[in-house]
Amino acid sequence: MATSRAYHHGNLREALVAGGVDLARTGGPAAVVLRAVSRRAGVSHNAAYRHFANHEDLLAAVAARCMEKLGRLMLARSAAVDLPDEVAAARARLDAIGRAYIDFALAEPGWFRTAFCGTATPEGEARHDGPSHDGPGCEGPGEGPYAILSAHLDELVRLGAFPADRRPGAEYAAWSAVHGLSDLLVEGPLRGLPGAELRTAVEAVLSTVARGL
Amino acid sequence: MATSRAYHHGNLREALVAGGVDLARTGGPAAVVLRAVSRRAGVSHNAAYRHFANHEDLLAAVAARCMEKLGRLMLARSAAVDLPDEVAAARARLDAIGRAYIDFALAEPGWFRTAFCGTATPEGEARHDGPSHDGPGCEGPGEGPYAILSAHLDELVRLGAFPADRRPGAEYAAWSAVHGLSDLLVEGPLRGLPGAELRTAVEAVLSTVARGL
DNA sequence: CCGCAAAGTGGACACTGTCAACACCGGAAG
């Protein structure tokens, strides 16, 4: 395939994306600069143009990588839940992925901001434009936050712990609440909210959406 | 005062901000470029440096202007509610400002994205850093979305339509839900959601938060 | 009437994304 075999550098595309992720961690999307990542990879600028159409394309790849990190944290936190009661466990898992979302935003604001740059499409194959994709951003199933949230909600209705007639649109409600708080905290007017008030906000958002679903 | 008297241009600072708002409308924050706004004002670049410390400062002024527009729409929609029952009216007004928030984001995505650029401080005086400000972003009271939302929630508890013990943090819950949906729709993975699904999402978010508060 | 500070100008610098033309190098064809 196109980029898997070794070439001059070893595996430049991977090195560029990894460098971009590094830069994004501290500087956000604005820090993933074409010439900077090229420099960091020990390669001259314009080399990146053999692997990415343009700066936006490179940024999209970095963004997808950040989105994967978010998804992985959510899955890990969900898997760490261990409760005897199935229903209680499912509820706890939903809560856990919500907290994971917010925690990720607070712990890695650069990655979080980068993840939502220009509707990141995952690093994989070209975006199939057929109407057959299963969720926003065309994330691979089970990978992206949207798919993870969907699966958790499905589990809740399967257990009868969530009325099926209220299921349509539930992802939007849960996702919006958690994403909105994260965005307001990381790059919005709620940035730098003192710790106590921050805890209040997190609990208010999570409990409100849990009650309202 | 510093910039109120007439000078060469007439009132350059105002012209620059207005031009920035124009550019932001179609191009978002990235379009409010120092040299471009200067050009549009019929003035050479560097002239802006007599009125703004740097590009970020100009962008903050433009962002504050956009935030005001959002607040004005919310107030207008709230004032348009006319119901005989006080409680029903208060509830309807809360719903109205939420819809106004989302509508603004959808109708003016450029302004919406610009409004939340670097924790906009309003155009007014320098940011007082004492701990005495009343809300995030130090918006003038009654002006910014946060203050408007707060007032509406206060009205609800005043009417006894909302348990006072659940009041702390309620702004965060409501604001996060509405802001999160707007952000996901405007520049997130939900961008370009088809109309029917969009309506589902809006209703799900608003009804869930209304139920959960 | 004069002078001085505020307001605006022109030029320069470093940096960015992007394009075009060139240099390399390794594997496939002969």
Add this chain to the structure above:
DNA sequence: CTTCCGGTGTTGACAGTGTCCACTTTGCGG
């Protein structure tokens, strides 16, 4: 084994940006 050729990386250039500096203009107060 030689030869070519396409993928890979390089050099150089251009337009555009934010910012600093020195300079000029302008209008008001003494």
